[in-house]
Amino acid sequence: MRVVLTGFEPFGGDRTNPSWDAVRQVIPTGYELVTAELPCSFTESLVALRALVAEHSPDVVICVGQAGGRAAITPERVAINLNDARIPDNSGAQPIDEPVIPHAPAAYFTTLPVKACVAALRAAGIPAAVSHTAGTFVCNHVFYGLMHLVATEHPDLRAGFVHVPYAPEQGHPESPSLATSTVAKALSLIISTTLTTPTDLHTTAGTLH
Ligand code: PCA
Numbered sequence: 001m002r003v004v005l006t007g008f009e010p011f012g013g014d015r016t017n018p019s020w021d022a023v024r025q026v027i028p029t030g031y032e033l034v035t036a037e038l039p040c041s042f043t044e045s046l047v048a049l050r051a052l053v054a055e056h057s058p059d060v061v062i063c064v065g066q067a068g069g070r071a072a073i074t075p076e077r078v079a080i081n082l083n084d085a086r087i088p089d090n091s092g093a094q095p096i097d098e099p100v101i102p103h104a105p106a107a108y109f110t111t112l113p114v115k116a117c118v119a120a121l122r123a124a125g126i127p128a129a130v131s132h133t134a135g136t137f138v139c140n141h142v143f144y145g146l147m148h149l150v151a152t153e154h155p156d157l158r159a160g161f162v163h164v165p166y167a168p169e170q171g172h173p174e175s176p177s178l179a180t181s182t183v184a185k186a187l188s189l190i191i192s193t194t195l196t197t198p199t200d201l202h203t204t205a206g207t208l209h
Pocket of ligand 1: 008011019040134137139140
């Protein structure tokens, strides 16, 4: 099995991005791993991701991004066809109320077993929760573009997105954080769970708000 795992470059004033720092610490066990750092740019990120999929023909693609303020590893369940940027991306672009892909569906669901992944992380003592929104910035853009690729060209590709908290060394003392080594361990568990779980658990991950 071949897995493509991506992180993002720093953005929004941070000097590092824990997604990429964790991705490059993951050591594959029993599968082939391709890692890459995506640009935090609406126009460039999806071009880079599509090139990775075309070059490596992976069985699994997991993109990872920073979600400053979140306290847990959050596998994302839903990608929406909306760009609404609160800050400019690293190319200076700030799209407002634009579709990721014109005339495409409003949303796609991940094809990762997100509930099984959350259960595996919690069993390992790592805080985790299913998330139902990846926001409306570059991460959701990449997630939606990835799932559009699955829907239109790669029906057997298992793909999704994982948001991770700040790392302690980034210096956001008011926000929760997780050590990069813990995030790397979580990503390894998400990959191994995906490879061994063809059908997700039938337990609730719902929220009341
Ligand atoms: N997080 C941002 C973009 C890049 C990243 O790591 C987001 O959540 O959209």
